[in-house]
Amino acid sequence: MSSLPVSSLSKTGSEGAKAALSVEERLFVALDYPDAATALALAERLAPLGVSYKIGLQLFYAEGMAVVHQLRQFGKTVFVDLKLHDIPNTVAGAVDSLVIQGVDFLNLHTQGGPEMMRAAVVSAQQAASRLGQTPPKLIGVTLLTSLSEQALNEFLFVEGVSVGEYVQHLAMQAKKAGLDGVVCSAQEAPLIRAACGPDFLLVTPGIRPAGAGEQDQARVITPAQALQNGSDYLVIGRPITGASDPVAATQSILDEMRGALV
Numbered sequence: 001m002s003s004l005p006v007s008s009l010s011k012t013g014s015e016g017a018k019a020a021l022s023v024e025e026r027l028f029v030a031l032d033y034p035d036a037a038t039a040l041a042l043a044e045r046l047a048p049l050g051v052s053y054k055i056g057l058q059l060f061y062a063e064g065m066a067v068v069h070q071l072r073q074f075g076k077t078v079f080v081d082l083k084l085h086d087i088p089n090t091v092a093g094a095v096d097s098l099v100i101q102g103v104d105f106l107n108l109h110t111q112g113g114p115e116m117m118r119a120a121v122v123s124a125q126q127a128a129s130r131l132g133q134t135p136p137k138l139i140g141v142t143l144l145t146s147l148s149e150q151a152l153n154e155f156l157f158v159e160g161v162s163v164g165e166y167v168q169h170l171a172m173q174a175k176k177a178g179l180d181g182v183v184c185s186a187q188e189a190p191l192i193r194a195a196c197g198p199d200f201l202l203v204t205p206g207i208r209p210a211g212a213g214e215q216d217q218a219r220v221i222t223p224a225q226a227l228q229n230g231s232d233y234l235v236i237g238r239p240i241t242g243a244s245d246p247v248a249a250t251q252s253i254l255d256e257m258r259g260a261l262v
């Protein structure tokens with residue numbers, strides 16, 4: 001894989017596009033299901049609402065790219081959340097394969113380091129240019145929203161640093177490497193926005209409407225507060241997939257999002 005300097009690459013198109021994003025496009029519903037039939041059934045029910053979809057490890061390992069292709073047929077944005085984390089050459093190869101297959105958003109761990117992130121950016125740009133396509137958005141995972149400040153200090157052994165400082169630092173490294181944005185908690189969104197500017201994409205899981213259970217998430221926030229804090233995209237799974245009426249739950253979340261933006 002030849003190494004184009006990141007600075008010579010055109011950005012992957014976030015400029016200007018954000019202003020035009022609808023509330024519906026800003027909601028990624030996490031289709032964390034064991035099979036395509038169940039995921040596609042919900043996607044079909046939600047399609048009239050205009051939301052975007054996210055495919056994670058469970059569904060991808062069960063069904064592979066076939067389910068990505070099926071979801072893309074709904075004409076909505078599809079985020080393939082595989083959290084790539086390996087040596088630069090391997091991640092570059094994985095990104096090349098994903099771009100050839102066709103994805104709108106993909107992500108990788110910022111903790112794989114600057115060379116890994118740069119290799120991913122170069123690979124996405126080269127594959128897209130070879131195919132005459134727009135590259136996907138490349139999003140860096142910072143600190144998983146299931147990890148608390150205590151886990152950062154005691155398990156990851158990063159002492160004397162707050163979650164906000166740690167995530168902000170990783171976001172700045174991601175931006176420097178040429179990524180389009182990061183996954184973080186919306187709790188950290190204002191800090192990252194201040195450091196990385198208006199065009200940097202903030203994709204935020206750990207969203208819980210008031211009264212919903214946190215489950216395994218640690219750094220949670222409501223949909224309205226996430227948008228008020230500057231999130232661009234909300235990733236929401238169980239508050240929708242675990243609801244007795246997922247369509248009504250999605251509508252209620254979209255209403256809360258609309259209310260936060262007026």
Ligand code: C5P
Nearest residue numbers: 030056144145183205206235236237238
């Ligand atoms: O069900 P819940 O709303 O907690 O789902 C959150 C989704 O976002 C899951 O699919 C999870 O894998 C994903 N995610 C996350 N934290 C990250 C990155 C992705 O929770 N840092």
